[in-house]
Amino acid sequence: MGRRLADLFHGRPRLQVGALLAGPVGWLVVGYLGSLAILLAASFWTLGELSGEVERTFTTANFETLFSEGVFRTVTLRTVLIAALVTVTDAMLALPLAFFMAKVARRRWKGLLVVAVLVPLWSSYLVKAYAWRTILSEDGIFNWVLDPIGLSGPGYGNVAVWLVMSYIWLPFMIIPVYAGLERIPDSVLAASDDLGAKPWRTFRSVIWPLVFPAVVAGSIFTFSLTLGDYIAPSLVSSNQFIGTVIYSNITNNLPLAAAYTTVPIAIMIVYLLLARRFGAFEHV
Amino acid sequence: MRLSRRAELLLRAASAVTLAFIYIPLVVIFVYAFNTSRVLEWPPPGLTTSWIGEAIDNSGARDAFFTSLEVAAVATLVALILGALASLAVARFRFFGRETISFLVVLPIALPGIVTGVALNTTFTQFLGVGLGLWTIVIGHATFCIVVVYNNAVARLRRVSGSLEEASADLGATPWMTFRRVTLPSMQTALVAGGLLAFGLSFDEIIVTTFTAGAGEQTLPLWIFTNFSRPNQLPIVNVVAVFVILLSIIPVYMAHKLTREEGGASPGRGGGTAVAAEGTAIP
């Protein structure tokens, strides 16, 4: 029986590929893309007059609302800006640590540091968000530390969202950057030294171009996770973000919420295509 | 690379700042787990270990913990199978649409969780008309866990040349035998690493879970979400969080150890640690 099957597949790479991909691609295309298609379909539906239940009659009213009401533009802009800021912040925080781990730390410490960076990934996102809520609160640590100097913490708001999001997604940036830096051969750095470059020059001209794809890869996570989050932002701010608007409209107006999801989807697809252009999907 | 004293000090300082930033809030959580007060105020009025006992006794927390384990286990299994299959196809063959597979696989995790959650929820409740339950959670989790297994597997397969498999075929082995005796052993630690990461991802996931969970069952994150604000349950939540963090050190360390030996350690590349790390990068 095994032989029969093997003969069937022999010399037919297309069949082999087909058999291998049937499961995963089937799952992803039918299950996942199909769900997205249905969500897209729902964005053209409407609500019953009094009951507020979803009615499957075709209408473009939801998209018209998205474009005409200014609040959606404001919210989208605010979220995108904070996502970009978080990405830049995380890149700046990740690079020194990742470089230290990849090139400077001794073997023994390297392993420990990797574990040290990965463990927070496993600590509950929720608990971290709530911890920050208390850190930033009126009676929280920030104020407790800054009060004696006469300053006060940022409290809740956009700054808080930036801080918390940078915090929570940082490991997602450190790891690919670390991997990217590891791939740079020591010989290249040594050559740069031999040519007389100071550390900053080496970074600018040698390291940064080589590690950039990895940074872009990490940025996919930091950007996308910030773009769609609604739990942490609602804990440390009462401003609205893409995620919170979608979430609050799901209960009252599913079609509108579905229509609004097309915005982050479109943004992320553009982002992914750009990322691919910058080599985030390659590796050496 | 030669660093001047000043540069090295700056580097160390910056690294320390980043590490401190990462760990200070975790320390705060740790302290609150022993807080005598039921409200999160700072500084905590006193310390006690009594919450640990209460947490162990709490049936809601225990049930949620085991539910999470179940869901994560099944989701990881599905992700392992699908991810391994896809990685074999992509790494060993050239075909029509090969590039797109990577794109497709990363989509569930690159798109915001709320989009995935709402899409799945709408599909289940409006389109298919089925109720939500444990298996809908599993489907959601498996979908975005495929990518972490896939990444690890592809990274490994690219490092290990396909000539061994060709040799095996030349010697008359069926594809299944080749897979079982040649391919699988060379990639199994990558699968384990990917599986552990997938497990962790599923265990902690809250957003997609909120939309795909039925009324009856709760995963641990759902339990935390509903209980964090209940004054009586708050300290227990913190204890549970600390417990999960400490518990996670073992699998993380294991994944790290497993991948550092394999993957063809090349000089100056630090071998396996990079491969383990790559698992969370894009292929």
Add this chain to the structure above:
Amino acid sequence: MSSDARSARWAWLAVAGLSIFIAAFAVGCGGDDSTDETSAGGEMLTEVGEGEGELNLICWAGYCEDGSTDPKVDWVSDFEKETGCEVNVKIGNTSDEMVQLMRTGEYDGVSASGDATLRLIDGGDVDPVNTDLVPNYADVYDELKDQPFNSVDGQMYGVPHGRGANLLMYNTDEVKPPATSWSAVFDPAEMEKQKGKLTAYDSPIYIADAALYLMNTQPDLGITNPYELDQEQFDAAIELLKTQNEYIGEYWSDYTKQMQAFTNGDSTVGTTWQVINQLLQADGQPVQADVPEEGSTGWSDTWMVGSDAEHPNCMYMWMNHIIDPKVNAQVAEWFGEAPSNEKSCEFTADPKHCETYDADGSQYLDEVYYWTTPVADCGDDRGEVCKTYDDWVQGWTEVKG
């Protein structure tokens, strides 16, 4: 173009084609689903049989206490022992959440306020209630029976639970002089003093509170009912809320978050429920809450039975239990509201409870503007120009900015 790029393009086209196909299928399939008829239909129970062993409820916070908030506050455990129905409680923070949860069909009953009841009835999510099967119903205050928000054409759709008013709570240390008027949260001069520490209920229904304030401060707008707002009145309310938004620290819907906010000093003044005020005072926090001089919005809640209920017998038993004089008294005192059962007044621990909370509605409760679903029909000679709940929802998104 490289072969990889070409193949990628084909793959995308295939995917796009498949998606559009599915989308078209989804849109086309199912035009006349359920919702068009005013479903004043549904099965009504004719007799209460054996308990099914389980009961899934959606409750307002504080309505279904089982000892986990305070070990002495528990009216669920007795019910479970007597009937064998194990109770699973899901707390709904807003009416919108409750409607959403009921629609999943996974719950047997819900304690619905007036802004949820009509939506549930119209959507076919709840069944009419056979009040003959609920013995304690006979003792419910008459003015709570056969109301527009809990009955259709003389058929009751639920069992009244109790009613109360939304209050204005303030931190007595920070807010001086004491806040006795809604101007504390609507008048810029007063809001300025608590800038960044104001709080308000996070639900579109809060627009009614703004409308109520305008009733008193801008009488020429002609608002007579804060839930019946035409375009001009609605716009004025939204403007007022947008102004308020600049002073708001955070909106609340989870009662324990409001408690934390007042305890930590993040909020110092805003709308609240009596139960929150009582819990904070029990904790020693310096807060006070009252119905302000302009009056208030409020709620009159009804227990409703889900049309997909798997445990209807247990639900009927629960409904009878929760309006039992002794139990209703406990709930009313814990939550801080007027009970629905006349006889409960003899069982309250505080003998003056019914008087304080105006159980028979003679003092102020009959003038409270209970939460109800805004509809297009203004109910007066303006016709059908009033804003619907959808408009309110959209307005609320605008307000939060």
